Amino acid sequence: MTGLNRATLPIQLDITFRLAKRTDLPKLEWYGEYSHFRTVFRRTFSEQEQRRRLMLIADCADFPIGHIFIQLNSSRSLWDTRTRAYFYSLRVMEMFRGKGIGTRLLEEAETMVHELGCGWTTIAAAKDNPGARRLYERMGYRIFAEDNGDWSYIDHEGKLQNVHEPCWVLEKKLNFR
Numbered sequence: 001m002t003g004l005n006r007a008t009l010p011i012q013l014d015i016t017f018r019l020a021k022r023t024d025l026p027k028l029e030w031y032g033e034y035s036h037f038r039t040v041f042r043r044t045f046s047e048q049e050q051r052r053r054l055m056l057i058a059d060c061a062d063f064p065i066g067h068i069f070i071q072l073n074s075s076r077s078l079w080d081t082r083t084r085a086y087f088y089s090l091r092v093m094e095m096f097r098g099k100g101i102g103t104r105l106l107e108e109a110e111t112m113v114h115e116l117g118c119g120w121t122t123i124a125a126a127k128d129n130p131g132a133r134r135l136y137e138r139m140g141y142r143i144f145a146e147d148n149g150d151w152s153y154i155d156h157e158g159k160l161q162n163v164h165e166p167c168w169v170l171e172k173k174l175n176f177r
């Protein structure tokens, strides 16, 4: 073999789906790409501790390579089948996309909230993100509303950031046997 030949080392990676732990918080910033969401991650984690939100992680070698966050509607009884969970912040690291991890995160999230008594889930797809909409529709989600997608957060430098991301709002009835 010469130095011009390309060497390949096939490896198998196990992906584990689990709730976030405190030590994931800095790693969720993905080496700076999402530092601006630092306070959002911290607040979401603290709401996970109160069981108002969940942070479901796709873990590879103790690193969160993907995630989906879940807002639980605590205003209704756990056994009320009309109870809805809101899924958001579905994201997979770029080099791991197209391998089924996003689909599996959604499936695991659905199973998790169904076990908590949710009968319906809601998710938003930005109008300029047809790939996400295709993924959700393939998984049985149907558009039922649209939204301006206006929200704001305080970034890691303490600055207010306003987001305007018009989106489709999709829903799915969870039918597990």
Ligand SMILES: CC(C)(COP(=O)(O)OP(=O)(O)OC[C@H]1O[C@@H](n2cnc3c(N)ncnc32)[C@H](O)[C@@H]1OP(=O)(O)O)[C@@H](O)C(=O)NCCC(=O)NCCS
Binding pocket: 089, 090, 091, 092, 093, 096, 097, 098, 099, 100, 101, 102, 103, 104, 124, 125, 126, 129, 131, 132, 134, 135
């Ligand atoms: C949207 C997102 C989470 C999807 O994650 P993902 O891991 O790539 O999702 P999947 O691999 O399950 O599915 C994506 C595509 O890969 C294909 N795929 C699924 N399993 C596959 C496999 N084993 N091998 C090859 N391709 C596969 C799917 O058919 C799908 O194809 P599509 O382009 O026709 O939709 C990811 O693209 C992402 O993080 N995007 C940026 C953030 C974002 O847009 N989030 C949505 C907010 S609205």
